[in-house]
Amino acid sequence: xxxxxxxxxxxxxxxxxxxxxxxxxxxxxxxxxxxxxxxxxxxxxxxxxxxxxxxxxxxxxxxxxxxxxxxxxxxxxxxxxxxxxxxxxxxxxxxxxxxxxxxxxxxxxxxxxxxxxxxxxxxxxxxxxxxxxxxxxxxxxxxxxxxxxxxxxxxxxxxxxxxxxxxxxxxxxxxxxxxxxxxxxxxxxxxxxxxxxxxxxxxxxxxxxxxxxxxxxxxxxxxxxxxxxxxxxxxxxxxxxxxxxxxxxxxxxxxxxxxxxxxxxxxxxxxxxxxxxxxxxxxxxxxxxxxxxxxxxxxxxxxxxxxxxxxxxxxxxxxxxxxxxxxxxxxxxxxxxxxxxxxxxxxxxxxxxxxxxxxxxxxxxxxxxxxxxxxxxxxxxxxxxxxxxxxxxxxxxxxxxxxxxxxxxxxxxxxxxxxxxxxxxxxxxxxxxxxxxxxxxxxxxxxxxxxxxxxxxxxxxxxxxxxxxxxxxxxxxxxxxxxxxxxxxxxxxxx
Amino acid sequence: xxxxxxxxxxxxxxxxxxxxxxxxxxxxxxxxxxxxxxxxxxxxxxxxxxxxxxxxxxxxxxxxxxxxxxxxxxxxxxxxxx
Numbered sequence: 001x002x003x004x005x006x007x008x009x010x011x012x013x014x015x016x017x018x019x020x021x022x023x024x025x026x027x028x029x030x031x032x033x034x035x036x037x038x039x040x041x042x043x044x045x046x047x048x049x050x051x052x053x054x055x056x057x058x059x060x061x062x063x064x065x066x067x068x069x070x071x072x073x074x075x076x077x078x079x080x081x082x083x084x085x086x087x088x089x090x091x092x093x094x095x096x097x098x099x100x101x102x103x104x105x106x107x108x109x110x111x112x113x114x115x116x117x118x119x120x121x122x123x124x125x126x127x128x129x130x131x132x133x134x135x136x137x138x139x140x141x142x143x144x145x146x147x148x149x150x151x152x153x154x155x156x157x158x159x160x161x162x163x164x165x166x167x168x169x170x171x172x173x174x175x176x177x178x179x180x181x182x183x184x185x186x187x188x189x190x191x192x193x194x195x196x197x198x199x200x201x202x203x204x205x206x207x208x209x210x211x212x213x214x215x216x217x218x219x220x221x222x223x224x225x226x227x228x229x230x231x232x233x234x235x236x237x238x239x240x241x242x243x244x245x246x247x248x249x250x251x252x253x254x255x256x257x258x259x260x261x262x263x264x265x266x267x268x269x270x271x272x273x274x275x276x277x278x279x280x281x282x283x284x285x286x287x288x289x290x291x292x293x294x295x296x297x298x299x300x301x302x303x304x305x306x307x308x309x310x311x312x313x314x315x316x317x318x319x320x321x322x323x324x325x326x327x328x329x330x331x332x333x334x335x336x337x338x339x340x341x342x343x344x345x346x347x348x349x350x351x352x353x354x355x356x357x358x359x360x361x362x363x364x365x366x367x368x369x370x371x372x373x374x375x376x377x378x379x380x381x382x383x384x385x386x387x388x389x390x391x392x393x394x395x396x397x398x399x400x401x402x403x404x405x406x407x408x409x410x411x412x413x414x415x416x417x418x419x420x421x422x423x424x425x426x427x428x429x430x431x432x433x434x435x436x437x438x439x440x441x442x443x444x445x446x447x448x449x450x451x452x453x454x455x456x457x458x459x460x461x462x463x464x465x466x467x468x469x470x471x472x473x474x475x476x477x478x479x480x481x482x483x484x485x486x487x488x489x490x491x492x493x494x495x
Numbered sequence: 496x497x498x499x500x501x502x503x504x505x506x507x508x509x510x511x512x513x514x515x516x517x518x519x520x521x522x523x524x525x526x527x528x529x530x531x532x533x534x535x536x537x538x539x540x541x542x543x544x545x546x547x548x549x550x551x552x553x554x555x556x557x558x559x560x561x562x563x564x565x566x567x568x569x570x571x572x573x574x575x576x577x
Contacts (some may be wrong), residue, residue, distance in 0.1 A: 013513070062522060063524075063567030064526065066530070067531060077543065077545055082563070084545075084547075086559060111510065146538070163559045164556070250532050329563070330560075330564035446563075450563060455546070466538075470533060
């Protein structure tokens with residue numbers, strides 16, 4: 001395997017590891033904030049004990065997950081230096097805001113939440129608990145603004161002098177943060193975290209019921225956990241629907257790959273699994289119109305007319321224009337000091353074709369097709385598991401509400417099994433999002449083979465296995481500490 | 496000023512007492528410190544040197560420009576038109 005593949009695998013592993021901690025942080029934050037709110041409203045010590053236990057598990061997850069995202073930033077500088085320079089302030093600004101504002105907000109209120117039981121007023125402590133969760137969500141927002149821009153690079157202009165994508169004005173910054181892809185990604189990621197938190201709380205609570213321990217605590221936790229998980233599931237569907245529409249608009253190849261759609265058309269069918277299709281459903285999902293046109297892989301390769309009547313060029317034509325852009329960039333940079341008038345002509349030529357600049361690096365049109373099988377099945381895994389988790393939460397939430405959980409051992413075992421499943425579901429979603437946009441690091445502008453630094457595959461391989469060892473060690477430690485805390489139960493000290 | 500000083504002292508005591516009285520949370524602090532040490536003192540220093548470090552912005556744009564266009568550029572005294 002070459003350096004590109006190793007760098008991609010390393011980045012994927014680091015991001016996937018980071019995403020083990022983030023959704024549980026987001027979900028548990030909401031669960032414990034709701035429980036503490038009930039405590040403050042009802043002044044019932046039971047709810048305080050209940051909230052304190054989940055704060056404890058939140059703290060363990062937070063401690064092990066902290067700084068795992070920083071490794072991604074190391075990789076940007078070392079493995080993806082061309083990309084890092086190319087994205088310029090666009091990427092730096094959201095990450096800096098994330099670091100300065102959200103992380104410090106999260107960390108400050110986390111300390112009050114963790115140390116402050118019985119030391120600050122009930123209301124101040126409650127506010128700190130909510131603000132810890134809100135801080136985590138704001139943190140996620142800035143990261144997803146950066147990720148959303150890679151999927152749909154709006155609000156920036158390519159500067160041929162600096163070779164960077166730059167935000168020229170405050171308006172551009174607004175375009176970046178209101179990027180529809182970023183907004184739908186944010187809600188999708190946050191609410192999927194709620195599902196993770198809900199499923200985790202329900203699963204752990206079911207373990208207590210199976211062990212015939214802490215029944216009142218477990219039932220109360222199941223009620224709150226299932227409510228958070230159910231609310232999250234429906235919100236995930238809504239944001240997922242928006243993501244589908246945005247994929248159709250901005251990344252049609254990703255959608256075609258997720259559907260395994262070779263030839264598109266109007267009233268396009270949605271494939272549940274190969275051989276089982278719902279006529280017209282894909283058009284509805286992608287365009288909110290049963291007669292909406294959804295391009296397939298071949299249509300994208302050969303060019304098509306979109307739903308707004310725009311002629312979308314073939315990939316071969318985009319490659320031609322991309323090469324024109326790259327030639328114009330090279331000529332502009334060569335002549336700008338010696339012949340400004342001639343350089344200005346090349347600059348104009350570059351600006352005319354810059355939106356296809358990345359295509360100039362492709363060797364053949366088929367290079368724009370991501371690994372269809374991976375994206376297709378990851379999408380089905382995500383949807384299938386999401387449905388199963390919603391069903392589980394609905395059933396167990398209803399039974400807990402009716403106080404009819406007794407004797408439903410199979411459901412409790414299923415709820416425990418759902419804990420790893422919710423993680424697989426979330427990871428599958430990221431596979432769809434990230435593998436589905438290959439070969440691009442920045443959609444249409446920069447393919448992965450140009451974004452990479454000049455490194456040896458051996459160097460990346462070394463750090464890959466180093467990370468694998470360190471990550472595995474920390475994961476084992478976290479699971480041991482978490483399991484230990486769960487076994488001790490809610491009747492232990494809170495700090 | 497006196498109020499400010501009292502607030503700072505109270506915040507300091509809050510954190511100090513919080514850390515001192517930790518029970519099960521103490522190993523987590525050590526875990527965080529260990530991880531931060533591994534990240535910044537080992538991985539960052541020995542394995543993750545930024546590929547464009549040591550270059551100024553003009554050199555970086557030249558290097559990345561060459562990589563993107565595939566056309567070598569002389570290490571000239573470039574002037575930016577930003």
